Amino acid sequence: MLGFVPGRSAGEYHTHADKLLMESNDARVRQICEWWQTPECWYAFESREGAKWWGENGGPTEYCKALSETMPELSSNVEYVSIELRSPCFFCAQDMFKNMEEKQELTVMSCICSTWYMHNQCRDKFTFPRCFKCNGLYSDTIIKESLQNII
Numbered sequence: 434m435l436g437f438v439p440g441r442s443a444g445e446y447h448t449h450a451d452k453l454l455m456e457s458n459d460a461r462v463r464q465i466c467e468w469w470q471t472p473e474c475w476y477a478f479e480s481r482e483g484a485k486w487w488g489e490n491g492g493p494t495e496y497c498k499a500l501s502e503t504m505p506e507l508s509s510n511v512e513y514v515s516i517e518l519r520s521p522c523f524f525c526a527q528d529m530f531k532n533m534e535e536k537q538e539l540t541v542m543s544c545i546c547s548t549w550y551m552h553n554q555c556r557d558k559f560t561f562p563r564c565f566k567c568n569g570l571y572s573d574t575i576i577k578e579s580l581q582n583i584i
């Protein structure tokens with residue numbers, strides 16, 4: 434979709450969208466740029482279920498249907514492999530902590546269904562007020578914690 438590639442960070446999608454929008458202000462371009470700022474769109478590229486879910490929840494219906502048919506089935510090992518002792522920022526995907534013990538000030542963004550951690554400066558750049566899944570307004574809390582206390 435217009436050069437958006439799955440698996441990048443929200444910050445990279447943001448930069449890419451800015452670039453596209455400087456070249457074209459077409460409504461379809463704006464729509465696609467908006468999609469790629471939302472976790473629902475990234476979710477669609479993670480699995481068949483994700484693609485189906487997005488099609489039924491505000492995503493492009495025909496596109497999601499085609500996408501869900503081309504996505505590989507999730508292997509049952511995936512969840513075990515992805516558990517890591519790190520906590521990337523939801524927006525820029527950089528690690529927020531240098532080690533387990535050091536305390537960092539960061540933003541916790543939460544709604545009814547999810548909790549995300551971000552750098553304080555990244556929170557300012559994330560402009561979507563509502564969660565795509567539960568449609569709840571995000572609430573923000575600034576905390577000062579160490580990695581071992583939040584995982």
Ligand SMILES: [Zn+2]
Nearest residue numbers: 522525552555
């Ligand atoms: Zn960040």
Ligand SMILES: [Zn+2]
Nearest residue numbers: 544546564567
């Ligand atoms: Zn939610």
